[in-house]
Amino acid sequence: MTQITVGPSNADIVTREGAGIQRAIDQVAGQGGGVVVVQPGEYSLCNAVSLAPGVHLKGASGETIFRRAPLVVSKLVCDADRGQRVIYPHNPERFRVGMGVGLYDRKGQWTKTSTPWGVTAVHDDRIEIHRIMGEERYEESDAAVVNYYPMILAKNADRCVIEGIVCDGSVRFEHELSHGIEREIAEAFADPPPYFSDRVRPPRTSLIFGQQSRHCELRNLRAHHGAGDGICWSFGSEHALIDSCETDHNGWYGIHPGSHSAYAKITRCHIHHNASDGLYICWGIHHSEFTHNDIHDNGMAHWRSGISIGHKDSDNLIAHNRIANNAKYGICIRSKTPQNAPHRCRYLNNVLEDNATPPDVLKELKDLLHAEENVAAQISIGANVTGLEFRENSFIETRPGMTGEVLAFHAHPDAGAYVEAGNSLSGVKLR
Numbered sequence: 001m002t003q004i005t006v007g008p009s010n011a012d013i014v015t016r017e018g019a020g021i022q023r024a025i026d027q028v029a030g031q032g033g034g035v036v037v038v039q040p041g042e043y044s045l046c047n048a049v050s051l052a053p054g055v056h057l058k059g060a061s062g063e064t065i066f067r068r069a070p071l072v073v074s075k076l077v078c079d080a081d082r083g084q085r086v087i088y089p090h091n092p093e094r095f096r097v098g099m100g101v102g103l104y105d106r107k108g109q110w111t112k113t114s115t116p117w118g119v120t121a122v123h124d125d126r127i128e129i130h131r132i133m134g135e136e137r138y139e140e141s142d143a144a145v146v147n148y149y150p151m152i153l154a155k156n157a158d159r160c161v162i163e164g165i166v167c168d169g170s171v172r173f174e175h176e177l178s179h180g181i182e183r184e185i186a187e188a189f190a191d192p193p194p195y196f197s198d199r200v201r202p203p204r205t206s207l208i209f210g211q212q213s214r215h216c217e218l219r220n221l222r223a224h225h226g227a228g229d230g231i232c233w234s235f236g237s238e239h240a241l242i243d244s245c246e247t248d249h250n251g252w253y254g255i256h257p258g259s260h261s262a263y264a265k266i267t268r269c270h271i272h273h274n275a276s277d278g279l280y281i282c283w284g285i286h287h288s289e290f291t292h293n294d295i296h297d298n299g300m301a302h303w304r305s306g307i308s309i310g311h312k313d314s315d316n317l318i319a320h321n322r323i324a325n326n327a328k329y330g331i332c333i334r335s336k337t338p339q340n341a342p343h344r345c346r347y348l349n350n351v352l353e354d355n356a357t358p359p360d361v362l363k364e365l366k367d368l369l370h371a372e373e374n375v376a377a378q379i380s381i382g383a384n385v386t387g388l389e390f391r392e393n394s395f396i397e398t399r400p401g402m403t404g405e406v407l408a409f410h411a412h413p414d415a416g417a418y419v420e421a422g423n424s425l426s427g428v429k430l431r
Contacts, residue, residue: 006021018044038165047147075181084133085130091178102117102146116149146185161218189202227252264289272298283312285313291320306323325354359376395428405429
């Protein structure tokens, strides 16, 4: 098996930049797969490190750190059009070959920040990108180009492995910003996440993003301070294993299995202090296991939950998790139509403690929603969900003023029947 080492010294490829790591991945991929060992140290990225089938990207746990290069942004001179491979910024000199870029305007918001375009040439009046644009962004709607991207991208990269890497999504800007929209985008990135919902939102790009990549393993990773999700494994990326990873202080979800990426196993992960839901299960995630995770202090920016599960997310096991101090519910089982609800999931041996904020916390957000959502509960069961089992779970409330005020279960009037057996309650009401 091919193995290439990358590092600041005494390595096959001596580098402190993502481009050198990418060169090693491409070499290993050209040999049909193998291992890229990234030595301890800090590495600056201006684009995603993109994996290929059968490549194992291996760092030294906690010591191999990927950081973003300073971000650049420029307002566009004219529209960026579908079918073009050229973008016209006011300041093309801010960009360089190899950067990953996406586009923004106020109407369409962000595009291609999860699968960015690569800059292939920089001219006095324009930059060129590696593939055509499939959508437009309009100058009259304050269009801008920004070099933003996932830090690790697995697209069509079956059986890849990512191990032992820290992705720090913190951002810095290095240029003076002359246009209003540039300053607004910079301000949106200025403070570390989690971001509150009343600001100009940065893109929802994940720090580690999988698309159509099956039978992959993610182990001993940390993804923190990203504008979007920490880890999103999506778009048909079935049979993923996410083991012993930490996702924290991200601007949206902690870990997000999505878009028909079924048969996943997420275990022993530490998911905390993310702006929205800690573990967001959505869109056809069936026959999967979520076990032995520590999920706490999530949702404090957007009033969201520890675990949220919904669209066609049926026949899953959620067991042996600690779910504590999350803003809205410990577990939110979302309302759906009968055909699309998360049926037949089993919730076993979980500890749910001190979830649901007091009435005066995040009151402005709560006041916008229907009273049905303003019930303090550890588990919320939505409309049309059937066949659920809740066995041997522990419901605990210890906070002064909240003891006896929080429900173990709150079910929508149109929720289907569910099974409760062997659950224990301390300081909470059953329903």
